Amino acid sequence: MHRFTFHRFWAIVLKEFIQMKRDRVTFAMMVGIPLMQLMLFGFAINSDPKHLPTAIRAADQGPFARTLVAAMRHSDYFTLIRETDSEVETQRLLQLGEVQFVVNIPEDFSRRLLRGERPAVLLEADATDPSAAGPALNALRAISTTVFDRDLIGPLAQLRVPAGPVDFRIHAHYNPENITQYNIVPGLMGVVLTMTMVIITALAITRERERGTMENLLATPVRPFEVMSGKILPYIMVGYVQVTLILLAAHFIFNVPMIGSLPLLYGVALFFIAANLAMGITFSTLAKNQLQAVQMAFFFFLPSILLSGFMFPFRGMPEWAQWIGTCLPLTHFLRIVRGILLKGNGPFEIAPELWPLLLFLTVAMSIGVKRYRQTLD
Amino acid sequence: MSASSAFVIDVTGITKRFGDKTVVNAIDLQVPRGEIFGFLGPNGSGKTTFIRMLCGLLTPDGGSGTCLGYDVLTQQAAIKRHVGYMTQRFSYYEDLSIRENLDFIARIYDISDRRAAVQRSLERLGLAQRSHQLAGELSGGWKQRLALAASLIHEPQLLLLDEPTAGVDPKARRDFWDEIHQLAADGLTVLITTHYMDEAERCHRLAYLAYGNLLTRGTLEEVLITARLTTWTVTGPGLRELAAALRRQPGVEQVVAFGNTLHVSGRDAALLDTAIAAVRDPQHEWTRVRSGLEDVFISLMDTAKDNFA
Ligand SMILES: Nc1ncnc2c1ncn2[C@@H]1O[C@H](COP(=O)(O)OP(=O)(O)OP(=O)(O)O)[C@@H](O)[C@H]1O
Ligand SMILES: [Mg+2]
Numbered sequence: 078m079h080r081f082t083f084h085r086f087w088a089i090v091l092k093e094f095i096q097m098k099r100d101r102v103t104f105a106m107m108v109g110i111p112l113m114q115l116m117l118f119g120f121a122i123n124s125d126p127k128h129l130p131t132a133i134r135a136a137d138q139g140p141f142a143r144t145l146v147a148a149m150r151h152s153d154y155f156t157l158i159r160e161t162d163s164e165v166e167t168q169r170l171l172q173l174g175e176v177q178f179v180v181n182i183p184e185d186f187s188r189r190l191l192r193g194e195r196p197a198v199l200l201e202a203d204a205t206d207p208s209a210a211g212p213a214l215n216a217l218r219a220i221s222t223t224v225f226d227r228d229l230i231g232p233l234a235q236l237r238v239p240a241g242p243v244d245f246r247i248h249a250h251y252n253p254e255n256i257t258q259y260n261i262v263p264g265l266m267g268v269v270l271t272m273t274m275v276i277i278t279a280l281a282i283t284r285e286r287e288r289g290t291m292e293n294l295l296a297t298p299v300r301p302f303e304v305m306s307g308k309i310l311p312y313i314m315v316g317y318v319q320v321t322l323i324l325l326a327a328h329f330i331f332n333v334p335m336i337g338s339l340p341l342l343y344g345v346a347l348f349f350i351a352a353n354l355a356m357g358i359t360f361s362t363l364a365k366n367q368l369q370a371v372q373m374a375f376f377f378f379l380p381s382i383l384l385s386g387f388m389f390p391f392r393g394m395p396e397w398a399q400w401i402g403t404c405l406p407l408t409h410f411l412r413i414v415r416g417i418l419l420k421g422n423g424p425f426e427i428a429p430e431l432w433p434l435l436l437f438l439t440v441a442m443s444i445g446v447k448r449y450r451q452t453l454d
Numbered sequence: 455m456s457a458s459s460a461f462v463i464d465v466t467g468i469t470k471r472f473g474d475k476t477v478v479n480a481i482d483l484q485v486p487r488g489e490i491f492g493f494l495g496p497n498g499s500g501k502t503t504f505i506r507m508l509c510g511l512l513t514p515d516g517g518s519g520t521c522l523g524y525d526v527l528t529q530q531a532a533i534k535r536h537v538g539y540m541t542q543r544f545s546y547y548e549d550l551s552i553r554e555n556l557d558f559i560a561r562i563y564d565i566s567d568r569r570a571a572v573q574r575s576l577e578r579l580g581l582a583q584r585s586h587q588l589a590g591e592l593s594g595g596w597k598q599r600l601a602l603a604a605s606l607i608h609e610p611q612l613l614l615l616d617e618p619t620a621g622v623d624p625k626a627r628r629d630f631w632d633e634i635h636q637l638a639a640d641g642l643t644v645l646i647t648t649h650y651m652d653e654a655e656r657c658h659r660l661a662y663l664a665y666g667n668l669l670t671r672g673t674l675e676e677v678l679i680t681a682r683l684t685t686w687t688v689t690g691p692g693l694r695e696l697a698a699a700l701r702r703q704p705g706v707e708q709v710v711a712f713g714n715t716l717h718v719s720g721r722d723a724a725l726l727d728t729a730i731a732a733v734r735d736p737q738h739e740w741t742r743v744r745s746g747l748e749d750v751f752i753s754l755m756d757t758a759k760d761n762f763a
C-alpha cells in the first residue's frame with residue numbers, strides 16, 4: 078500500500094514537463110547557460126590565436142630546413158619576426174615576451190631527415206598564455222606532413238611516414254599544465270551540469286513550498302520518493318541535452334579529440350547528473366524560499382568551479398583546497414570526462430573516480446529523501 | 455469505514471503545539487456522516503491547523519481519534535486517499551491549465567477511466583468551456599471552482615474546506631453552498647471553515663474556536679441558547695452619543711451600530727436592563743431581539759480573551 082507506484086510517479090513527471098515547457102526563463106537557462114559558457118570559455122577566453130610572433134633558431138641551413146622555414150612563413154599561425162642562431166638571444170626574446178615561440182632546428186636536421194631518423198624539432202613556447210602552445214604544435218605538425226611531400230619523391234618517398242618525417246617536441250615554459258580548449262571544453266560539461274542541475278532542482282521543490290502547492294501535494298497519497306524521482310527524471314533528460322550540446326560543440330567547433338567511448342561517457346554522466354540533482358533537492362529541503370535555494374546552489378557552485386581543477390591545476394592547489402576539491406563531484410567528473418575523451422580511458426581507468434561520485438549521490442539522495450517532510454510539521 | 459465509530463470524524467483531546475504555543479488545545483469533535491459542519495473562529499484560532507491534523511498533514515502532539523475510521527496518528531496514508539481537502543490558499547498549479555490540473559490530480563489518485571472523470575468534473579462545475587485556460591489567469595471565483603472540482607475528483611467521503619468562499623461574490627457563494635448541500639445530501643460529510651455568518655447559518659452544526667479552544671458547538675439554535683446572550687436594538691436620534699453612554703454602563707458588553715440601529719448585548723440580562731433603564735428616554739425606541747450569531751461569537755471571543763490570553 079505504501080509502495081512506489083508508477084502512476085503517481087508518472088503524474089509528477091508529466092506535470093514537471095508541462096511546467097518546464099511553460100517556464101521560459103528556466104528553459105532559456107537550461108539551453109542558454111551551456112551556450113554562454115561555451116562562448117565565454119571556448120572563444121573569448123581561449124580563442125584560437127593567429128599570427129603569433131615567432132623566432133627561428135636554425136642551426137642547419139640545408140634544403141629541408143629552408144623548406145620548413147618557408148612553410149612557416151606562409152602559415153598564418155606564425156609570424157616570423159626573427160631568425161637567429163644565438164641561444165642567448167632566443168631566450169631573451171621569449172623572456173621579454175617579444176615572441177611567443179622559438180623553433181629550434183638542430184644542426185643535423187636535413188641529414189637525419191634523409192636517413193629517416195625523424196629528427197627532433199624543439200618548439201619552445203611561452204605558455205603563460207597556455208592556449209597557444211597546443212594549437213602551435215598542431216599547426217607545425219600539419220605543416221611538416223605536407224610540406225616535404227614535394228621534396229620527398231622518388232626513392233625518398235619512403236620517408237613519408239604517417240607520423241611525419243619530423244619529430245616535433247614541445248617545451249612549454251612557465252606553465253607546464255598547459256590548459257587548452259581540449260581541457261576546457263570537456264570540463265565545461267561538468268561545470269554547466271553543476272550550475273544548472275543544482276539550481277533547477279533546488280528551485281523545483283522550494284517553488285512548490287513557496288506557492289503553497291506543496292500543501293496540496295502532501296494532502297494527496299503521493300510518496301516522497303515518487304515526488305523526488307518524478308522531479309528528477311525530466312531534468313536528467315535536460316542534463317543529457319546539455320551534454321550532447323557540449324559534445325557537439327566540442328567536436329564541430331573546437332575540434333576536441335574524442336578518443337574514448339561516448340556510450341561510456343553518457344553512462345557515467347547519469348551518475349553525475351543525478352548527484353547534482355540530489356544535491357539540489359537536498360538544498361530545497363533546507364531552503365525556506367527560492368532565493369535561499371539559489372544562494373545555496375551558488376555556494377556549492379563556487380568551490381566546485383574553483384577547486385575542482387577546472388580553473389586551476391588541481392595539483393597546484395594547497396592541500397586543504399585539494400581536500401575540499403576531492404569531496405566535490407565535479408572534481409571526479411572532470412577527470413572522468415577528460416580521461417575518456419582525451420586519454421581514451423575505459424571503465425577500469427575511471428573506476429577510482431566513479432565510486433566517489435556514487436558515494437556522493439547516495440549521501441545526497443538519502444539526506445534529501447530523509448529531509449523531505451511528508452507532513453508540514 | 456470501520457465499525458469502531460459511527461462518526462466520520464471522531465477525535466478527542468487533539469492538541470498541537472508550535473514551540474511553546476498551544477495552537478490547538480484538546481479538541482473533541484464528532485461529526486456524523488452526511489453532515490455539514492461549520493468551523494468558526496477568529497484569525498489565528500487554529501482552524502487551519504486542526505484541519506491539517508485531520509487529513510494527515512500535521513501530526514497531533516496529543517489526543518487520539520479516527521477520521522473515516524482510520525487512526526489520525528498512524529493511518530495518515532489511508533486517510534489521504536479518501537479525503538478531499540481544499541486549502542485556504544489556492545494551491546493548484548497556476549502554470550497548468552484547468553484540465554491539466556484536474557488530470558494531474560486524477561493521475562495521482564489513479565482514477566479509473568481518468569479522461570471521463572476529468573470531463574465529468576469539468577462539466578459539473580461549469581468549467582468545460584475554460585478548460586484550456588491557465589489556472590493562474592482565473593479570477594478568484596473560478597479558482598475556487600477549480601479547487602472544489604479537484605478536491606472532489608477522487609470521490610472522497612469527507613470534504614475539508616478551509617475558507618472556500620473568501621473573496622467570492624454573493625451569487626457564486628450561494629451557488630457554492632447549493633452544491634455543498636447537494637453533495638451532503640448524497641452522503642458526503644463536509645467540514646467547512648468560514649468567517650461569514652450567513653454561511654455559518656447554512657451549516658447543520660457549528661463549532662466556535664478561539665485561541666485553540668473549542669468554546670461552543672451544536673446546532674444554530676443550541677449555540678444561540680447556550681450563549682445566554684441578551685440583545686436589544688434601539689433606534690432614534692443621536693445614536694453616537696447614546697452608544698458612548700451605553701459603553702460606560704456596567705453589564706453592556708457590545709454596542710454595535712447597524713445603519714440606523716444599535717445592537718446592545720450583554721450576558722447578564724438583569725444588569726443589561728438596569729443599564730438601559732439609566733439611558734432610556736422617550737425619543738428612542740427599544741426592542742428586545744433574538745441575539746445574532748455574530749453577537750454570540752463576539753461575546754464568546756471576549757470571554758475567551760479574558761480566560762486564555
Ligand atoms: N507551521 C507553523 N509554525 C508555527 N506557528 C504556526 C504554524 N502554523 C500555524 N501557526 C500558528 O498557529 C496559530 C493558528 O493558525 P491557523 O492557521 O490554524 O489559524 P486559523 O484559525 O486558520 O486562522 P485564519 O482564520 O486566519 O485562517 C497562528 O497563531 C499561527 O501563527
Ligand atoms: Mg486558516
